Amino acid sequence: MSFKAPRILPALTVVTLAAGFILVFYFAPNDADQGFIQKIFYLHVPLAVCALVGFMVAAVQAILHLRSGDPGWDARSYVSIHISVILGVAVLITGSIWARASWGKWFVWDEPTLVSFLIVFLLYCTYYPLRYAIEDRERQARYASVFAITAGAFVPLNFLAVRLAESLVHPRVFATADGGLTPKMTVTFLVCLAGMALLWQTLVRFELAAKSTRARLARLRRALDQDAVAGGSRIAPVPRRASGAG
Amino acid sequence: MNAFRAILAKDLRTELRTLESVPAMALFAATTFVLFRFGLDRTTLEGSLAAGVLLATVLFAAILAINRVFVAEREQGGFDVIRLAPVDGTSLFAAKVCVLAIYLLALELIAVPVFAILFGVGAAGLAPLAAVLVLADLGLATVGALVSSIAVNSRARDLIGPLLLLPLLVPVMIAAAGAAEPLLAAGGPAYGEFGQWMAILALYDLVFVAVGYAVYDFLLED
Numbered sequence: 001m002s003f004k005a006p007r008i009l010p011a012l013t014v015v016t017l018a019a020g021f022i023l024v025f026y027f028a029p030n031d032a033d034q035g036f037i038q039k040i041f042y043l044h045v046p047l048a049v050c051a052l053v054g055f056m057v058a059a060v061q062a063i064l065h066l067r068s069g070d071p072g073w074d075a076r077s078y079v080s081i082h083i084s085v086i087l088g089v090a091v092l093i094t095g096s097i098w099a100r101a102s103w104g105k106w107f108v109w110d111e112p113t114l115v116s117f118l119i120v121f122l123l124y125c126t127y128y129p130l131r132y133a134i135e136d137r138e139r140q141a142r143y144a145s146v147f148a149i150t151a152g153a154f155v156p157l158n159f160l161a162v163r164l165a166e167s168l169v170h171p172r173v174f175a176t177a178d179g180g181l182t183p184k185m186t187v188t189f190l191v192c193l194a195g196m197a198l199l200w201q202t203l204v205r206f207e208l209a210a211k212s213t214r215a216r217l218a219r220l221r222r223a224l225d226q227d228a229v230a231g232g233s234r235i236a237p238v239p240r241r242a243s244g245a246g
Numbered sequence: 247m248n249a250f251r252a253i254l255a256k257d258l259r260t261e262l263r264t265l266e267s268v269p270a271m272a273l274f275a276a277t278t279f280v281l282f283r284f285g286l287d288r289t290t291l292e293g294s295l296a297a298g299v300l301l302a303t304v305l306f307a308a309i310l311a312i313n314r315v316f317v318a319e320r321e322q323g324g325f326d327v328i329r330l331a332p333v334d335g336t337s338l339f340a341a342k343v344c345v346l347a348i349y350l351l352a353l354e355l356i357a358v359p360v361f362a363i364l365f366g367v368g369a370a371g372l373a374p375l376a377a378v379l380v381l382a383d384l385g386l387a388t389v390g391a392l393v394s395s396i397a398v399n400s401r402a403r404d405l406i407g408p409l410l411l412l413p414l415l416v417p418v419m420i421a422a423a424g425a426a427e428p429l430l431a432a433g434g435p436a437y438g439e440f441g442q443w444m445a446i447l448a449l450y451d452l453v454f455v456a457v458g459y460a461v462y463d464f465l466l467e468d
Contacts, residue, residue, distance in 0.1 A: 066461065066464050119413055119416050120413075122413045123410075123413035123414060126406075126409045126410050126413065129402070129405070129406060129409060130396065130397075130400065130406055130409075130410060133400035133401040133402045133403075133405075133406050134399065134400045134401070135401065139399065142464050142465070142467065143396050143399070143400075143465065145464070146392075146396060146461045146464055146465060147396065147410070149457060149460075149461055150389075150392060150414070150454075150457055150461070151414075153453050153454070153457050154414055154417075157417050157449070157450055157453060158416065158417050160417075160446065160449075161416075161417035161420045161421055161446055161450075162417075162420060164420075164424070164442065164443075164446065165420045165424060
């Protein structure tokens, strides 16, 4: 398992996201209904889409891990969930701000998408205590994959159930998110979505690189310690702390 | 199939001899009803409140059984024996789902009449309610068996089990409460969206039976 940090991807992410936000503020018109606050839509919705797609990607990677037994897929699945949970925090915060500005409340229970997202977020938060409650590495990876697959199957079911529960109480128009968007808004939204997807991918790649570098460092340290103990090497036994500084 | 029957019979015989799970669940449910009576300060319940109290109680009582269902396998070496025996891991999963479903049905045979008596719920809605509970039980049992076999091999198993279960069971709660609410309405049972909620429950059961069937062998490997 060895992952390298991306080189071109971060630059591409910065350019796309910057272009997206320039479009948000100088190109996309203000929403007729909600005014300026609607612009948080270009941040909130791409975040939510990327987080949810990230969870599904993690489920697919978990399936590949169970089929192949390759720990690299488990690492990918773990990092996908990790980055998506972080985006999930941002989704809930931006969603709350938007709800407060347009409905006057921080959380609205009859907004099915918001409620479903909260439930999904709570479920994925339990991934960490589960993972770290299992000591054996190989078993940890397998159980975490089983969780990722179960949770991946849960996400669409949960959205279905919550949406039905709310639509009975509050009849609502089943408009898609971009149902009422002008062409200018659609273009802006798509650029923001692409930027956010690139950001997700960049963060995943960096986290994977960091993880594999840490693992390599630990391996090297162990090898060094063994060499020093065996006495076969010309390197004098190095104290742990000094080797870290050097 | 033989292994399935053997494990199921073994678990039911153990339960009949030790009476470890079902009586505890029933006692727990009765006490919870009393707690709700004072927590809500209501002597009668109907509609959404009745559905919520009944289903939340069943769900929490289910957690008691789910936490215990694999403890014996782990402590007495049942897992090792099953790994050594030439049987499919799926038969263990199927047997445990059935055991949990039977426990839950036994619990409800006691808890639902007690609930109806304590809170003055009309008997007319109870027959269709049984159908809702059967589908909800299957969902609870399937997800419970899956989560329990994950949790029992972790360090903090009593903590991890409920932590994973509660969010996973939210759709069961939504659909079962949605179906049960009009059945327990004050003016007698109504069937507004009954079919739709039953379909959701059935879909949920189906999806998680399929997921459990697909992944269960990976939980047994060692």
